[in-house]
Amino acid sequence: MDADGDQEWEEVMGLLSETDGIDMTFNDDASVTLRWEPLADEDRVVEVENAFAEEEPAPF
Template sequence: MAQSKAKPAMRVEMSGIERLGLRVSSMINHPVAQVQRWVTIHRLDTDGEREWEEVMGLLSETDGIDMTFNDDESVTLRWEALAEEDRVVEVEDTMEVEEVAPF
């Protein structure tokens, strides 16, 4: 009786910095955040000190973002709407126009 041995699926873990960066990026790019031009990022128990400091450092170096460090250890980011002439626009061969997020 032949038994087939299934290969275990390879699971690639994201690093803490990648996971936090992805979460912050998706929060900033969320349609509601884009309309209101602010978002509050809460530090989760799974966010390590080094990762949190690195991502907050990168955000603090980003032009056009104002950061407010709140008493509950969350951070509120605010930004101004870009003027039409400052927006980056990509034009593809299909003539579709896509605006790129400013972050």
């Protein structure tokens, strides 16, 4: 975002550069182009949170 400082920008760029499968291109206009290959369905990881596990019983 425009309001973010250089430190925040560097932190985001550092995290993205460490991420496997992301190709970063630094453009002349100071923008960054990210490219990646979509995962095949069998390679996707889905995390499901059990919303009912920590729910308290109804008070009535």
